[in-house]
Amino acid sequence: MSTKGLSGLKTIIIDDHKLFASGLSSMLESIGLRIVSTFENGKDAMSYIRNHEIDLIFSDINMPEMNGIQLCKQLKEEKINTKIIMLSTYEDTSIVKDAFSNGANAYLSKNTDKKEIIIAIENCLKGKKYVNKKLATSNGKVLKNQDNFTLQYKLTLREREILQLILQEKSNQEISDALLISKRTVETHKKNTFLKLGVKNNIGLAKIAIKNKLFEI
Secondary structure: OOOHHHOOOEEEEEOOOHHHHHHHHHHHHHOOOEEEEEEOOHHHHHHHHOOOOOOEEEEOOOOOOOOHHHHHHHHHHOOOOOEEEEEEOOOOHHHHHHHHHOOOOEEEEOOOOHHHHHHHHHHHHOOOOEEOHHHHOOOOOOOOOOOHHHHHOOOOHHHHHHHHHHOOOOOHHHHHHHHOOOHHHHHHHHHHHHHHHOOOOHHHHHHHHHHOOHHHO
């Protein structure tokens, strides 16, 4: 596969695992990309991006200070049109969807080979979204071993808002009034949240939320 069109593209890598970032940098340089800098979190990367023209960003998802999805959202809000490719071990469909909805151009597993990375870059440059084959054929399956980051992105924004109010010991009616939605809608969202997190009541919900720091979203 020709990589002629990739030559010299100014690229940054954002990943808090230095060994992975180093290996990725070498691989990307081998296909002609110009790695101008690497960062360990999205916050430091944003400071750089605001002052430099960048063609491509390769970013991890779960990082300190500012994670990959928050980075995508920030780029979108500031109307910075740099193409961003997410590289992550997370394969949960809710995380993948959230990344795309916040502006990611491609989502790849960290096990993706060089050939598919080139395909992803070419699609991004053409204005197309790309998700690697393994994730695209997973039929929505979710990993069994889920950490707090995965659990955060299982919930919709509305479910997170309701969770926050439940942890403040608000009643269904109080939540209804605060969010300007019906009491029945609150109950439906709560039921869905219970199912997603595998709990039966508010006490169980509070325990898993505190344990996994879901209230810090």
